[in-house]
Amino acid sequence: MRIATWNVNSLKARLSRVEEWLSYAKPDVLCMQETKLADTAFPHMAFEALGYEVAHHGDGRWNGVAICSRVGIDDVVNGFASGLDADRDTRLVTANCGGVSVTSVYVPNGRSLEDEHYQYKLAWLATLEEHLSAVTAPDRPVAVCGDFNVAPEGRDVWDESKFVGTTHTSEPERQALAKLEKWGLHDAFREHYPDDGLYTYWDYRAGDFHEHRGMRIDLLLLSAPLAGAVEWALVDRNARKGKLPSDHAPLFVDVALP
Secondary structure, three states, rough: OOOEEEEOOHHHHHHHHHHHHHHHHOOOOOEEOOOOOEEEHHHHHHHHHOOOOOEOEEOOOOOEEEEEEOOOOOEEEOOOOOOOOOOOOOEEEEEEOOOOEEEEEEEOOOOOOOOHHHHHHHHHHHHHHHHHHHHHOOOEEEEEEEEEOOOOOOHEOHHHHHHHHHHHHOOHHHHHHHHHHOOOOEEHHHHOOOOOOOOEEOOOOOOOOOOOEEEOEEEEEEEEEHHHOEEEEEEEEHHOOOOOOOEEEOEEEEEEOO
């Protein structure tokens, strides 16, 4: 099974790029973030033409997440599981795809360490762990995919000295992510590629992509049954090039399911 994640930064603006990528990359499951579409505006027919069913959770503002699957999709949960504090935004959707519990997440940015949005981000990550415990278990096939807005380590940003006192690299954020992994998830891409300078996001400004000033904030967190079966992983930098790209590149892993 090929499992992918991609912050598309507006599906309306990037639909042709997503269709092109699906046509050649052929993931079995694609998690998207920042669709910026309401559920009623989602272009289901375009995805159905490529063989994908879609679960989308969006309100047409700045967020919006989706799971696209060509291996079936059911047991859809929009937002956090019943009984947990409701998410005030449309930032996660969970579904069963071909026997794998898949969650597409768009973690809050945090804005600044002094902003209330930063505390919201930390609380959101803690609730995500509760959500996973409510809908699945770490001994099952689980994939939590998306834009986490956290660079797990210093090697995951182009120059950590440029991020001192900012979000994405603060210790509480990294601890919150580590706690989520301790629940039973593995950073699948990093386990296969320990090198520095491997990024998934480059700001549009100041030629950051061409200068390779990036961050690795898009992650595929897999439970042990999946992480132990990963055969290949890739950040598709080519999808960050060309006309009207997202500022993120798609990331995917190939898992040998039994």
